[in-house]
Every structure is written in C-alpha cells, then in structure tokens.
Amino acid sequence: MKRILVTGGCGFIGSNFVRHFLNSVDDCRLINLDKLTYAGNPENLRDIEKDPRYRFVKGDICDSSLIEALFDEEQIDTVVHFAAESHVDRSISGPSEFIRTNINGTFMLLEAARKAWLSTSHLSPLHARFLHVSTDEVYGSLGETGLFCETTPFDPRSPYSASKASSDHLVSSYFHTYGLPTLITNCSNNYGPYHFPEKLIPLIINNALNGKELPVYGDGKNVRDWLYVVDHCAAIMTALQHGKLGETYNVGGNNEKQNIEIVTTVCDLLDEKVGLLPSGDARQNLIRYVTDRPGHDRRYAIDASKIKDELDWEPSVTFEEGIRLTVDWYLENPEWISSVLDGSYQEYYETMYGNR
Ligand code: NAD
Ligand code: DAU
Numbered sequence: 204m205k206r207i208l209v210t211g212g213c214g215f216i217g218s219n220f221v222r223h224f225l226n227s228v229d230d231c232r233l234i235n236l237d238k239l240t241y242a243g244n245p246e247n248l249r250d251i252e253k254d255p256r257y258r259f260v261k262g263d264i265c266d267s268s269l270i271e272a273l274f275d276e277e278q279i280d281t282v283v284h285f286a287a288e289s290h291v292d293r294s295i296s297g298p299s300e301f302i303r304t305n306i307n308g309t310f311m312l313l314e315a316a317r318k319a320w321l322s323t324s325h326l327s328p329l330h331a332r333f334l335h336v337s338t339d340e341v342y343g344s345l346g347e348t349g350l351f352c353e354t355t356p357f358d359p360r361s362p363y364s365a366s367k368a369s370s371d372h373l374v375s376s377y378f379h380t381y382g383l384p385t386l387i388t389n390c391s392n393n394y395g396p397y398h399f400p401e402k403l404i405p406l407i408i409n410n411a412l413n414g415k416e417l418p419v420y421g422d423g424k425n426v427r428d429w430l431y432v433v434d435h436c437a438a439i440m441t442a443l444q445h446g447k448l449g450e451t452y453n454v455g456g457n458n459e460k461q462n463i464e465i466v467t468t469v470c471d472l473l474d475e476k477v478g479l480l481p482s483g484d485a486r487q488n489l490i491r492y493v494t495d496r497p498g499h500d501r502r503y504a505i506d507a508s509k510i511k512d513e514l515d516w517e518p519s520v521t522f523e524e525g526i527r528l529t530v531d532w533y534l535e536n537p538e539w540i541s542s543v544l545d546g547s548y549q550e551y552y553e554t555m556y557g558n559r
Contacts, residue, residue, distance in 0.1 A: 205231040208279045210264050210312065213288030215236040215398045216336070217431055219245035220283065221257070222438035230258055230556045234277050236270070238263045238304075242289065244548045246395045246539065261552065264308035267315065274319035280332045284436030285441060286310055287367070290401055294363035305366035306373070306379060306414055309335065313377045319530075321381055328505035334376040334386045334413040334443050338366075339428070339453065341389060344500035352506040353451045360498045371451075378449040386446045390454040394525065395432035396532040400543060403462065404526075407469045408533045409540055412477070416472070419496030426502040430456030431522045431525035434518040452514070453506025458522040465526075466490060472530045 205228055208296055210225040211217040212235030221235055237263055260276075262269045264286045273279065286308060288294065288301045313333070320331045324339045332541075342351040343358030375384040398405040410417050438454040446452060469485035479485060511517045520528070533540060542548040 206234075206277055206279050207231060207281040207283065208234045208236060208273060208277070210236050210282070210284045211243070212259075213239060213243035213247055214285060215247075215402075216287070216435060217285040217394055218244075218256070218272045218498035219395065219432045220285065220439060222251060223250055223433065223440065225251055225254060225256060227440060231405075232258070232277065232292055233271060234258050234260060234279070236262050236264065236268065236273065237286065237553055238261045238495050239549070240288070241549075242399050244397070244399075244551070246542065246548055246551045265303060267311045270311060270315040271318060274315050276283050276426065279319065280331050281443065282312065283311065283336065284314055284334065284445065285336050287370075288363065290399075291361050291363045292401070292496060294361055294366070298362035298366075301362050301366040305363075308370045309370035310373055312374075313373060313383065316379065317381055317383055324340075329384075329393075331347035332386065332443055332448075333374070333377075334388065334439065334446075335370065335385055336439065337371050337389045338364065338367050339389050339391045339455070339503050339505055340500065341368040341371055345502040345504055346396060347502070350504045350506035351389075351453060353453055353509055354521065360500055375449075375451075379426075384448045386442050386448065387451040387505045388442050388454050389451060389505075390435055390518050391430050391503060392440070393430050393432045393435050396536075397539075398432075398529075398538060403465065404469065404529065404542075405533065407466050408530060409544070410474070411470055411473050411489060412533075414482075415489065416478050416491045417466055417486075417489045418491055418493045419463060420493060421465055421499060423466070423492065424461045424500060425464075426459050426461055426504065428504050429458040429460060429465070429522055429525070430454065430518060434520055437519070438510060438516045438548040441514050442510070445514045447513070451457050452510040453507050453508060454516075456518050456522070457507070457519075459502075459504050460522065463529050468526055469530065476530065502517065516540060518541070535545050
C-alpha cells in the first residue's frame with residue numbers, strides 16, 4: 204500500500220494530481236498537506252474529499268513538528284512536493300514568502316524525510332520516494348533557438364525562479380549527501396481546469412468572457428511551452444514509478460506559442476462558443492499592450508527527450524485539444540470562477556471543517 208504525502212494539493216496542479224493519483228492507484232492512503240494560501244482552494248477537490256483513502260491537513264510545510272508528526276503517524280513512504288508560491292509577478296512585488304515557502308519549506312520537508320527514512324528504521328529507503336516538482340524557469344531565458352535540457356546550467360532571473368532553483372539544489376544535495384531517494388521534474392507552463400485566474404490563460408478567459416481588457420505584457424512575443432495539466436500529472440506518476448533515483452526529468456508539451464497567439468486563440472474560441480461581445484465586437488478588440496514584466500524571460504522551450512526515451516512518457520493532448528477542453532471547463536464551471544473572484548472560496552474550508 205502506498206502512503207503518500209502530497210504538499211500543495213489544493214492548488215492548480217496539486218489538485219489535478221490528487222484526483223489523478225486516486226483514480227490510478229487503488230491501494231493507497233493520500234495525505235494532502237496544504238496551508239490554504241490565496242492559491243489553495245479545497246473546493247478543487249470537492250468530488251474526492253469523502254474518499255476514505257484521502258485525508259486533508261491544513262498546515263504549513265515550514266512547520267517541522269507538524270511534518271515530522273505526519274511522517275510518523277501516517278508512515279509516509281512517498282512525497283510529491285508541489286507546495287510553493289508560484290506566481291512570478293507576485294515574487295517581484297513581494298519575494299519574502301517565496302524564500303520562506305519555496306526554500307525553507309522544501310528544506311523542512313527534506314529534513315523530515317531524512318529523519319523518517321534514514322535515521323529511524325520504519326521504512327527501507329528502497330521503497331521510499333521524494334519527488335520535487337519544479338519548473339523550467341530555473342534554466343533562465345532562451346533566444347530564438349535552442350531547448351532546455353537537464354544539463355542546461357541554472358540561470359534563474361526572477362525571485363520565484365531563484366527560489367525554485369535553490370530548492371532544486373537542496374533536493375539534489377540530499378540525494379548526494381544522505382542518499383535520500385529523490386527525483387526532480389522541471390516542467391513547462393501548465394494549463395487546464397482549476398488554474399487560478401491570475402495566470403495568463405484563465406485571466407484571459409475570464410476577462411474576455413466579461414468584456415474586460417486583456418493585458419498583454421511588452422510586445423506579446425514572449426514564448427512559453429504549454430502542457431495540459433493532466434499530461435503533467437501522468438508524467439509525475441511515470442517519474443515516481445519508473446524514474447531513476449537522483450535524476451532530473453524535464454517535462455514539456457512540445458507546444459511553443461507566443462503569448463499573443465494564446466490570447467487571440469482564446470478570444471476566437473469564445474467568440475465561436477458564446478458569440479460576439481454585446482457591442483458586436485470580436486473579443487480581440489479587448490487586447491491591450493501594457494508595461495512589460497521586469498526581467499521578463501523571452502522564451503522557454505523544453506527538450507523532453509529524456510523522459511520520453513528512458514521512461515516512455517510523452518504528452519497526449521495537443522494544444523488545440525487542450526485549449527478547447529480548458530475553455531469548455533471554465534464555461535461549464537462559472538460558480539468556481541466567481542467564488543475565486545469574490546473570495547468566497549476561502550470560506551469553504553471553515554464551512555466544511557470548522558476550526559480544525
Ligand atoms: P498554485 O499556486 O496553484 O498552488 C500552490 C499550492 O501550495 C496552494 O494550494 C497553496 O495553498 C499551497 N501552499 C503555498 N504555500 C504553502 C506552505 N507554506 N505550506 C503548505 N502549502 C502551501 O501552484 P501550481 O501552479 O499548482 O504549482 C505547483 C508546483 O508546480 C509549484 O511548485 C510550481 O513551482 C510548480 N510548477 C508549476 C507550473 C505551472 O505552470 N503552474 C509549471 C512548472 C512547475
Ligand atoms: O514555465 C513554468 C512556469 O509557468 C511556472 O513555474 C510558474 O509557476 C507559472 O506561473 C508559469 O509562469 P509564467 O510567468 O510563464 O506564467 P504566467 O501565466 O504568469 O505568464 C505567462 C506569460 O504571459 C508570460 O510571458 C507573461 C505573460 N502575461 C501574463 C499575465 C498574467 C501577460 O502577457 N499578461 C498577463 O496578464
């Protein structure tokens with residue numbers, strides 16, 4: 204039986220992963236440890252919260268006594284670590300939480316795993332896994348050509364990416380120094396259901412639906428490599444089950460797009476699905492070029508050949524399919540987006556669990 208601790212399981216990718224894991228593995232116990240910051244939304248897991256295999260714990264990955272108690276009480280043998288401050292713009296306006304959670308929090312988790320798996324003896328490290336979910340942003344920014352591979356030197360440019368690079372180094376150091384059974388995945392931009400509407404795709408869907416301006420940073424020609432979130436979850440499962448300890452795997456969607464192309468695609472899809480704006484205008488008329496993000500990385504692109512060749516994972520959803528699935532999900536779940544926008548999602552935990 205797998206006894207897995209997922210951190211940050213109420214966030215965008217974490218909640219998709221919790222659902223994916225419970226649908227894929229019968230014999231398991233899954234503990235979701237999440238602090239419920241502004242980005243954590245327990246409603247994302249409303250459909251599985253009564254599953255007897257699932258336990259939610261509201262808590263901070265920086266709280267070492269809480270994490271150590273969870274390892275002990277639940278005999279955790281697997282960690283999948285998503286919890287992080289994840290938004291680049293917020294890291295520019297207020298970096299300190301990024302340093303605390305992304306660096307110190309990862310350190311606390313590593314220490315708890317080391318104590319549980321290597322100092323005491325309830326588990327053989329042979330069966331244990333600590334998978335750290337990281338980002339392609341640690342590699343910096345590409346020019347017109349080239350791809351990030353696992354050996355590309357780190358060159359983070361924002362407080363967010365610097366904090367993630369730091370956490371990656373810590374994870375790697377625990378493998379080399381202590382023999383902690385670690386894996387790292389560095390993934391490109393995800394999109395799909397439950398994506399918080401501060402990020403480009405859900406922000407544009409929501410604004411375009413409501414006839415609001417669509418802010419495009421700089422010249423709109425920055426490039427990201429988009430991956431449908433369920434494919435990312437499958438890649439993490441693959442790395443967990445078949446990855447070689449101590450290794451890093453890059454995960455990408457083979458879907459390089461300029462931001463402006465993303466924005467116009469979403470506008471056109473919404474015009475097609477819900478009709479033009481009440482004024483009779485096409486939604487592309489809402490596009491506004493705004494001041495660029497400081498230090499805005501120009502292009503990210505992933506070489507995902509290692510995970511394909513060694514572990515037989517590749518994305519299954521094309522961008523054209525994935526963006527339609529995503530727009531449909533937002534159209535079918537207006538109550539999710541409105542509870543996020545009016546803040547009422549933050550009351551859901553209190554309603555469900557009281558003060559626990
Ligand atoms: P998110 O911001 O949607 O969710 C983060 C979750 O972590 C939230 O539920 C939040 O409440 C929780 N959290 C934050 N601080 C915490 C703390 N101190 N203790 C416990 N829980 C805490 O993030 P996401 O987009 O789902 O990203 C998840 C992970 O994947 C992050 O580590 C991120 O760096 C990485 N990643 C994201 C992308 C992407 O495109 N979104 C791509 C590559 C890698
Ligand atoms: O590459 C992986 C990373 O992708 C993850 O590590 C991060 O956690 C995740 O947030 C994401 O980072 P980005 O900065 O690439 O995502 P974001 O959605 O914020 O921006 C995508 C691109 O769109 C980026 O070039 C900035 C631009 N942008 C963004 C917003 C919010 C705009 O032009 N307008 C906007 O309003």
